[in-house]
Amino acid sequence: MIGPTGAVRVMVATKPVDFRKGAEGLAALVRETIHCDPFDSGIYVFRARRADRIKLVFWDGAGVRLFAKRLEDGEFRWPKIEDGVMRLSAAQFSVLLEGLDWRRVHCAKEAPAPALPG
Template sequence: MIGPTGAVKVMVATKPVDFRKGAEGLAALVRETMGADPFSGAVYVFRAKRTDRIKLIFWDGTGVCLYAKRLEDGEFRWPKVQD
């Protein structure tokens, strides 16, 4: 199986991001907006403005992995954010 194993920290970006960004752009967002290290082994989850799409990135020890999911029907439930 490809993916993280064991106890993995998952960090969720609460605001939508530009989904034209790839792995490098999302890794930069991890550093700039979350103040975290994208190479720590944690999984970082992002959503588009359309709530039927998410992207995840994580470092697997050899490179940054990017996963994308688009639901055919329905939407992802996202935490409410208070500014």
């Protein structure tokens, strides 16, 4: 799977949700709990009570997509369960989807563009 670029906005709901919800139900949660528009360019990540399950909802320009993944061995690394939302970088998001510890990925510091000589 080719992961998202650095320009994508990834928002993670830290509180577990009812995993019986489909794309429409999760899109409604994006509006209600994350206070964002589910039809923008963001990827919204939700977790189940069991840490081995994850669902993503995002708008692809033609419709709302739902992506679900369950790890057969191990569990996703999650922040402390509390009401709230956190943002991940594209690199952290890619690592999270692989089931690895996204907290070990540090964002590169932005370097200023080099000035032209003269």
